Amino acid sequence: MSQPATVSNRRLLVETSHALPLISIGIGTRNSALHDAEGLEGLSRLTARLMRRTGGGRDPQAIDTEIDSLGASISADVSHSVTLFQGTVIRRSLDAFMQLVTDILARPGLAESELSRLVRETSAELVETLDDDRSLARRWFRKRLFGEHTYSRSLNGTSATLSNIRLEHVVACARRLAAQDGLVFAFSGDIDAETADRYAQELTAAAPPGPELTDNVPDPVVPPGRRLILVDKPERTQTQILIGGLGTHPADPDHTALSVGNTIFGGTFTARLTQEVRSKRGWSYGAYSSFPIDRRRQGFNLWTFPKAEDAAPCIALELELLHALRDGGVTKKELGWVKRYLTRSHAFAIDTPSKRIGLALDELLYDLPARYHQDYLARIASVTLEEVNAALQSRISDEDLLIVVVGTASELRDKIEAVIPNLTSTEVVRFDTEV
């Protein structure tokens, strides 16, 4: 299996494969929503979408028609730390597609009328998301876990922050998102390194001058205690539950050990959490735990969605399992098993050129330690039982936990409060409160 060829300035990643007449393209920058001013939440996402719709001064219908007709797709994805323009194109249309992509990044139209239209569209989408209970749980979890930290801010914005956004904010933001020194290019598929380099150079030359910004945000700190947030929605037969706290950072010395411990706990179908919640009791269709990563410390969470009557016992069980994991650790047998699982399943993280290039791109954009992905198997092989159990004990807090439940509060509150020992506070919020 070939490895990606990278150029020395760490700005271009290429892997060639002629298996299909397709090319995947990713153009990323660390200039993203972290840099949106307070009160302008949603600016980066709105701007990236507007760039995608108005490249080269085209109107959105023309640009959408052109992309479709080329046999291509392109999206603009904005997270707190990274903005990523991703596309796929059939080989025969590569030249025309890259001209269009260059127009989107370097020459966006950003017409005022289109901005107004997009603000109205985004506001309508915010209303629409109220139908999605899982999304509600995630939004309230993020909001209450990170408190005043920038990670708590909404990427979509709220009706109030969207109304604050003016065209001059968008124009400045577009220059920030496409700033020359921030751009990282990733090409994979039916393209050679020389051609990819030419496109990257042409786009960079056309892009506005500007730096790669520093994050300038601290690691988040979570409030103490066990806090319950009930997101009240009428007539729910089922609940959405997230339980968690602060998580891991890729540079932590115990990062790999913690990830291994999490896989044993809730990372697979046969993990402890799934076995106890789903297989033994049938309480929830899914039961998983995760430790996402970012450039600053992220959270960890357990996710289940039992029916309303099972919500309280399910939370009680999850707290018991978490306590047992933290205090009792994992066994040597579990560690041996998970090492085999993680080692062998890694084949599917790197089985296509676009996946391999995607991992390399993540390393650059998320400040991952050098050779984070290349040395993954070696790190898994060398982690010890003592390291895993020490990581679980030090990184998982039994006392400082956030519990978010979407459901019908009047039917759930007393029962859930009764099963959470040392509960510090309960907050009931309407599901249609903007966050």
Place this chain on the structure above:
Amino acid sequence: MQAPNESPKAGKSSGRGARSKGEQSPPWLSKLNASAPEFGTITHVETLPFGPSLKLDRYRLQNGLEVLLCEDHSAPVVAYHTWYRVGSRHEQEGKTGLAHLFEHLMFNEVEGRAAGEFDRLLEEAGSEVNASTWLDWTQYNAAVPKDQLGLVIGLEAERMSKLVLRDPQVTSEKEVVANERRFRVDDDVEGAVSELLWATVFQTHAYKWPTIGWMPDIQGFTTEDCEAFYRTFYAPNNATLVVVGDVTAAQLLPRVSKAYGVIAPSQLPLEDVKPEPPQAEERRIEVKKSTSTEKLLVGYRSPALGDWDHPILSLLVEVLFGGRASRLHQRLVRELEMATEVRAFVGPFKDPSLTEIFVSLREGKTAEEALVVLEQELLRAQNEPISDSEIERARARFELGLLSGLDTVDGKASTLGFYDTVLARPATAFERMESIHRIGASELRRAARTYFQPTARSIVFVRPQEVRAEAAEAEAAAGEPNA
């Protein structure tokens, strides 16, 4: 290593004519057959081209098990899919959801192994495992590192004939499925109204009940129901193995013969298909749901996947509803700012089904307003020729979708297994692409006139339920816990 049985014609020609049959078996296959178990003798059936660079070989065991092999040596992994020709259409009234329940039960216990060992072993092998059920089929997919292929073959063969069905497993999985139903249907507006639409359109055919099953049926299954269903439908002569990846026939087939060649075929029942009579008048339903905005769901009767008109109607639907440049997105979302989303799909099923159109309205807009615009655009498609540029746009979207779906071995196996199970023509994806290139404005206009008839449609209007008054007090209720 060169694949056995490769036809000298394979790969040189394309399209439907490029297949070879009845070639003499190579010496290694004859030798394998000489020592095969009772039902394990293997016959090479045909070689087919699969796209511009791959080919496909079909084999058949004596017990009826079909094996499709597509060698792809681009990564050291193998996709191993088992497609059973049983879906919710094979169920009976009062026992709906049984096919889907098996999607869960099949991961439990097999004879000679502890409960949960199946999953444990496959995960330990680094396998990615999943399953899905729809109206016409059930499929189980595993992708494994190439050196773990033997394990997955053995385990899949075991659960084809040695599944253990006991009350505790059945009870627990019924509860999991009930929770899945709450997640996907009961507490999900789109899931709930889609189910309602299909139940409104189909009054005779088995497509009238949802794949996941009605809740009382799910809760009422007995272990005996499951046992009977398993013995009837889970058999080698009702299944196709689809294997794509870094493996050759000589490596694969001896293991398949040994593992599956001991399983006897079953007596498959004659399917009692009740065709849905033509719909003579429009049907309308109005429901209230816990949603913020109105929704509109419209179903037009449409042809079966194997019908000549299916790709034509699919291309028409792509012109009208596919992507942001489509006519309906432009009208409803952009120009009129009436909706947040509009989409449609043509049912890819064995029997005639539905073209399902979904519109999510913005606050203050009604489903009736959206229906007026929808009718205007469908009428336009019936009366005015669709431009070449719109057709070209839709074709390119199809082509990108096809190629993108073939990026992984799993994607290739899914495409092959789906078309083989529904149409018995595994390479149909590329044939459809070819036919789509031949479709012009005349065919699209005819399809619009044939299939978008108001008398042949059913409509669900979804109104928001009022939020209860007590929830309005919720925000003020922060503070110390009650307990």
